[in-house]
Amino acid sequence: MRKHLQYVRTWLYISVVALVVSANVSYAAEAHLLFKVDTASISSLSTNQLASIASRTRRDPGSLVDVNNKVITNVKVFYNPVAEQVAVSFKLSKLSSVSIRVMDALGNEVMGLMNGDLDGGIQSLNFDTSSKLPAGFYFVRVTSGSETVIKRISIR
Numbered sequence: 001m002r003k004h005l006q007y008v009r010t011w012l013y014i015s016v017v018a019l020v021v022s023a024n025v026s027y028a029a030e031a032h033l034l035f036k037v038d039t040a041s042i043s044s045l046s047t048n049q050l051a052s053i054a055s056r057t058r059r060d061p062g063s064l065v066d067v068n069n070k071v072i073t074n075v076k077v078f079y080n081p082v083a084e085q086v087a088v089s090f091k092l093s094k095l096s097s098v099s100i101r102v103m104d105a106l107g108n109e110v111m112g113l114m115n116g117d118l119d120g121g122i123q124s125l126n127f128d129t130s131s132k133l134p135a136g137f138y139f140v141r142v143t144s145g146s147e148t149v150i151k152r153i154s155i156r
Contacts, residue, residue, distance in 0.1 A: 014105060014137055014152060071096050071144045074122075081154035084130040088113070088140060094120045096144040100127075103139045103150075110138065129155065 075090040088100060098118050102111040113127045133155045142149045 070147060072142060072147050072149055075142055075149040075151060077140045077151040077153055081156045082129055083156060085126050086129050087126050089124040090142060091122050092118055092120045099143045101141045103141055105137060
């Protein structure tokens with residue numbers, strides 16, 4: 001049970017970091033409360049309470065914005081966990097300058113994957129990550145203009 005709680009705690013921490021990085025901190029404060037209490041207090045939370053907090057931290061911050069006005073949509077990063085290559089696919093509504101970066105849990109850039117102009121339409125890009133990143137959790141940040149989409153990945 002303790003190991004499971006540590007996993008949930010780690011997962012929530014990473015979700016909070018993703019929310020803070022994407023500047024949507026509406027649920028970050030509530031999830032962060034779990035890190036201020038001891039393990040005994042966490043174990044007193046019901047499964048439903050943990051699931052409720054976890055589901056709110058997973059929400060895409062961009063889901064509150066009208067999809068018709070967005071330049072970047074349908075961002076997918078796969079395969080997860082990543083072994084040697086990471087594939088990033090997304091749809092651009094128009095010709096845009098796009099930046100794709102890999103960030104660590106603190107928001108520091110650890111690898112630049114792409115920086116350039118792409119035509120509108122569905123984009124599917126593959127990047128080699130073998131021996132370039134140590135095993136761990138990272139975030140792929142896709143940016144075009146003022147829009148940013150962040151997806152969590154695991155490198156094994």
